[in-house]
Amino acid sequence: MQVPRYWREQRERYNLTGTRCGACGHVTFPKRTICPSCRHESLGRLEDETFEGTGRVVTWTRVHDGLPGREVEAPYVLALVELDEGPRVTAQLVDLDAGEVEEGLRVEARFRKLGEASESGVIHYGYKFGPVTR
Numbered sequence: 001m002q003v004p005r006y007w008r009e010q011r012e013r014y015n016l017t018g019t020r021c022g023a024c025g026h027v028t029f030p031k032r033t034i035c036p037s038c039r040h041e042s043l044g045r046l047e048d049e050t051f052e053g054t055g056r057v058v059t060w061t062r063v064h065d066g067l068p069g070r071e072v073e074a075p076y077v078l079a080l081v082e083l084d085e086g087p088r089v090t091a092q093l094v095d096l097d098a099g100e101v102e103e104g105l106r107v108e109a110r111f112r113k114l115g116e117a118s119e120s121g122v123i124h125y126g127y128k129f130g131p132v133t134r
């Protein structure tokens with residue numbers, strides 16, 4: 001029986017798990033099967049790494065169009081976040097006003113409902129980022 005992709009990826013979605021290369025130390029997100037930095041040197045030497053979920057805003061944009069089928073209310077802020085471990089992820093920023101966003105703003109991952117698939121009724125959860133509160 002084939003396990004649906006959604007369920008296989010569940011752990012990564014909730015934990016921000018990527019890969020650390022045992023050969024060169026390069027860290028990637030999402031997980032890779034080969035290191036993009038040292039390639040064949042990495043074979044058999046990649047290990048899962050779960051990130052803290054904290055980082056900083058590298059750049060951002062304000063999006064004025066909502067996404068069809070998603071419960072994202074426009075306008076919203078989409079940011080490129082550099083995790084403290086190095087990898088960069090694109091995610092929606094939440095719990096702040098667009099005017100509060102600035103380069104270098106400390107943010108942390110928050111797991112939120114992203115939307116609901118109409119036919120299957122499967123609810124998709126994923127990460128968004130908000131200002132660090134701790």
Ligand SMILES: [Zn+2]
Binds near residue numbers: 022
């Ligand atoms: Zn490597």
